[in-house]
Amino acid sequence: MPETKSMDETPLFTATDAVCPAHAPVDHPKIPPEKIGVLLANLGTPDGYDYWSMRRYLNEFLSDKRVIDYSRWLWQPLLQLVILTKRPFTSGANYKLIWNNEADESPLATITKAQTAGIAATMQARFGDDVMVDYCMRYGNPSTASRLRRLIDAGCQKILFFPLYPQYAAPTTATANDQMFRALMAEKWQPSVRTVPAYFEEPGYIDALAQSVARAYDAMEEKPDILVATYHGLPKRYLLEGDPYHCHCQKTTRLLKERLGWADDQIITTFQSRFGSEEWLQPYTVEEVARLARAGKRRIAVISPAFSADCIETLEEINGEIRESFEHAGGEEFTYIPCLNDDAAHLNVLSDVIERNLKGWINRE
Incomplete structure (x- = not known):
């Protein structure tokens, strides 16, 4: 699926932040200082509620074997020839009812951005510039691969991947992790990666x-x-x-x-x-x-x-x-x-879960 561009697609790293590695020759190219990345992952959202945006999103979602695990030879003809000719209209009408028209995005996108901003502020307060926080969607945009690449380009050599599902399930947590691992397969130099387990009993x-x-x-x-x-x-x-x-x-x-x-x-x-x-x-x-x-x-x-x-x-x-x-x-x-969304108590517990899972990589002074 093509990426859509928005304000939050700007790079996390700028050339002015570059440094020459310790003990490197003076002519060594400058690189981003080493950081730790936290990548929050949510289910996903269509780019719009029109037919083609909905069809692209539903095709990606319903083609995931973690979501629909029927045999492809049986499922794909039904999906492509029947379901995706009708369902984008009904799903699009439902999304239109709840769409954030001011930001031209789904509520899930709006809320996930707010959660990311809140957690980033907490990480900044706890760890300064050593930890970067970003978000991705399993289906739709911003994709997991694009946000992984953005964190790597910013100098993140360790990344904590956090699927935002309190309870573990294969069609949610597992498929988010799958997508992260697939994205890693395309990287020549893979960062170290940890995944956050379910936090339902936190x-x-x-x-x-x-x-x-x-x-x-x-x-x-x-x-x-x-x-x-x-x-x-x-x-x-x-x-x-x-x-x-x-x-x-x-x-x-x-x-x-x-x-x-x-x-x-x-x-x-x-x-x-x-x-x-x-x-x-x-x-x-x-x-x-x-x-x-x-x-x-x-x-x-x-x-x-x-x-x-x-x-x-x-x-x-x-x-x-x-x-x-x-x-x-x-x-x-x-x-x-309503869901906990960007409620302060919710963001605080998510931040605590992140900090605990960063132990060994970084510690609060």
Whole structure:
């Protein structure tokens, strides 16, 4: 996919920063001073909501074997000849509803930039100029390869790669890491690279989730009957094949419940965003909220702990299809609690996770 140019495509290194290596001859070319790079990775975003932008994005996303692991000879004809002739129109219409028209980008892009700026400021305060922070997308722009190259050009010989998914799953964390390793394969001189593991049980992350719930509940005159913690879906067979995602999600909900001091019946775990006809992790969010309404739960709140930033699955699917399912079944008050996004508590815990994973490379004085 071609890269789009924007303000944040400017190089991180300028010639005035160049130095001659220690003990090198005086005529040795000047090079960037050695630094450490932190590369944040999120899922991705189309460049626009028009047909061709959506088609390029969906083709890259749905062609990923980590996402759809059916045989290519079976899947690609269906994808290219059927799905990609229709879905770009419907997906584009959904993106148009939430598009950041002022910045001409998706909310995920806007939020990821804000997260990057906030974490970069924290790293600057903790480590000075020794650590650079940038971001990339697994699908769409800016690509992982382009941002890896930008960090290398800036002198980063050690890079910490951070997929922004609290819970590990093969179609999210693993495919982000895959793309990073593919990008490394194109480098003549590869930097040292570390990847950040899932952080779903990080105390600060649970605290930040609990604080967001408490703020939302404190602002309500009547408290919800139940909190629905909805996570992105995954085929059930992934669990049976060893993917820990389901376990990570269940533990996230349990830790959040314990942090809030709630009873078991005050929060429930569900899964959204099904695709295809096979069985996925259950209960399905869209069906469960309707069941709750029919069971007399007139007021519910919904939170999405699997997403580090609000995106099409939260801003459109939850506030659209899932809200409508609840209301059509008799529900009266539906409250969506936003993702942690660039909340200060969230950025602080992400920065702490980064600092811990940089140990041995750099230490705070």
